[in-house]
Amino acid sequence: MKITVIGTGYVGLVSGTCFAESGNDVICVDKVEDKITKLEQGIIPIYEPGLSELVHRNFRDGRLRFTTDLATAVIESDIVFIAVGTPQGDDGGADLRGVWAVGERIARSLDGPKIIVIKSTVPVGTNAELARRMAAVTDIPFDVANNPEFLKEGAAIDDFNKPDRVVVGVRRPEVGERLRELYGPFLRTDRPFLVMTPESAEMTKxxxxxxxxxxxxxxxxxxxxxxxxxxxxxxxxxxxxxxxxxxxxxxxxxxxxxxxxxxxxxxxxxxxxxxxxxxxxxxxxxxxxxxxxKDVLVHKILGHFGDEAKGKTVAIWGLAFKPRTDDIREAPSLVLIDALLKAGVSIRVHDPEAIPNVREIYGDKIIYCDRPYGALEQADALAIVTEWNEFRNPDFDVMIRLLRSPVIFDGRNLYNPTKMAAQGFVYQGIGRARVDRDAILQAFSTAETDWQFLRD
CATH class of the missing domain: 1.10.1040.10 (N-(1-d-carboxylethyl)-l-norvaline Dehydrogenase; domain 2)
Incomplete structure (x- = not known):
């Protein structure tokens, strides 16, 4: 099929690339010319495991194209996906100005019947309102469907290629069958293709x-x-x-x-x-x-240091809101950084992917470290905010040598509290029973102990 995807953000780029990988001819459209130029050069604006390779291969093979020319892309396509952002508005609701603007431009570009599919997350009733707005612009027949995405950042390629289910909201059965054909290659393991009204599909997401x-x-x-x-x-x-x-x-x-x-x-x-x-x-x-x-680690750290917090240095492992992404939108790490800076605490941070995005916010207010151990040097404590796999099995002997004091605030409960206490750390997790470090160390110094109970 010939597909156009409008919007090259997280959802649009992943969806367009995966459609191309399954043999469709896909045009990805964005109004930002610099983004399109970089995509054509193989520069991906987001970090998502496996995405760069898929974009490169399908662009090289001609199944995936990038453009700012929305009108031409619509003319060349059978199905047009809208995947523009719907950020939170001032009133707490979704800001749909991007959807309305794109819908009007699509309507003005129609040269024949098309299926328009809203992939963006939109409030209930958006489908009907978009159809009304487009019909006011053009007499050419079209259908507006809804196809919510269920992609997890960090696993989006697998989620798209092996979905738990595909949900579409349509007004006519023929549109549902056309979308079933498009998604057929992704449903070979008999995952359900669920057809419902657009309102129900919008609400499902x-x-x-x-x-x-x-x-x-x-x-x-x-x-x-x-x-x-x-x-x-x-x-x-x-x-x-x-x-x-x-x-x-x-x-x-x-x-x-x-x-x-x-x-x-x-x-x-x-x-x-x-x-x-x-x-x-x-x-x-x-x-x-x-x-x-999001304030839990703040209270633990400032409560631990008390009046001596000012002038201390805290290392932070993990900045992205979750592992396997560079996304820091609404990230708990930002709340922690803001609170510690306000308290006069110096901060050293490490994250495998999100440092460039954090640097845009904080500039030289904090120290950025390429390696997790580098962040620990001369730090008075470590705070773990994001559970990247490389943090799960560190060398604790190295850590205790690098830290100025062996204190860990584990916001993801990666480690065994008893084992940490036995190795000499002051360790606080989330919802974990307190372990008396001094009592544990005394027990190991005075008696032969079976270490089996320390296993996770």
């Missing part, structure tokens, strides 16, 4: 993200409760996760969620509910809990 965000805020609130009563959230998590009604996914305690989706979508749902005079008490609480959770 929001409901999915709201539920996942709720699970994160729930486990974080329970973790804080565990810590207050000297229970261990990791043990509690195992205790509940084997219940098939509950499971383990998205029940990892930490420093809160961030990124471009969960915070924005939760607030959009709150705005949608309020626009109909309905309460959104649960979603409001999820958002409040998450914003408060």
């Amino acid at each position: 929001y409901v999915a993200n709201c539920l996942l965000a709720t699970k994160i805020s729930f486990i974080n609130e329970m973790a804080n409760l565990c810590e207050a009563f000297n229970a261990d959230i990791n043990e509690v998590r195992r205790g509940i996760g084997h219940d098939q009604r509950i499971g383990f996914s998205f029940l990892f305690p930490g420093v809160g969620y961030g990124g471009s989706c969960f915070p924005k979508d939760i607030r959009a749902v709150i705005h949608m509910a309020q626009s109909r005079g309905l309460p959104a008490r649960m979603m409001e609480s999820v958002d409040v809990v998450n914003e408060a959770q």
Whole structure:
């Protein structure tokens, strides 16, 4: 098929590239000329594992093109995807100006019947409103469908190629069948292709993200409760996760969620509910809990140092809101950096991918380190914010030599508290029972001990 994807952000670029990889002719459109020039040169504006290689191969083979010429791209295509940004507006709802502008330009460019597919995350009713706005511009027949994305940053290629399900919202069965044909190569393992109304498809995306965000805020609130009563959230998590009604996914305690989706979508749902005079008490609480959770490491660090915090140096491992991405939108690390700088703390940071984005915000206010161990040099403590795999099994002997004092605030519960105490660290996780380091060290110095119990 001949496909146009308008918008070369995260969703648009991944979708267009994966469609091209499955044999379609794809044109990716963006209004930013510099971005298109760089894409043609093989410079990818985002970090996503595997994406650069796919873009290069499909561009080389002629299945993937980049342009700023929206009108020509629409004319050359059978299906046009809208994948422009819908950022949070001042009122908390989604800002749809980009969708409306692109829709009008598509309508003015139509030379025959087309299927227009909204891939962007949009409030319920956007499909119908876009169709109305486009019909006011052109007499040429067209269909507007909705096809929400369910891509996880850091695993987007796999998610697109091996989806749990594909959801489309259509007005006519013929449009659904055309989209089923397009997605056929990705559904060979009998994953469901779900056809529904556009309104239901629009809502499906929001409901999915709201539920996942709720699970994160729930486990974080329970973790804080565990810590207050000297229970261990990791043990509690195992205790509940084997219940098939509950499971383990998205029940990892930490420093809160961030990124471009969960915070924005939760607030959009709150705005949608309020626009109909309905309460959104649960979603409001999820958002409040998450914003408060971003301060957990701040309280732990400043509480540990007390009046002596000013002049201390803290190393931070992990800046992106999650591993395998360079995205720092709504990242908990930024909350931590802001609070520590305000308290007069010096900061040394390391992240495998996100340092350039953080540097644009903070400039020379903090020190950037190419290696995780480099961030530890002369630091009075380490704070772990993002669970990159390379942080999971470090050399603790090297760490304890480099740190000025052996203190770790683990925002992702990567390590065993008892083992850390036995190695001489002062260690605080999220929702973990406190371990008396001095008692552990005394036990090892006076008696032969079986180390088996220290295994994770």
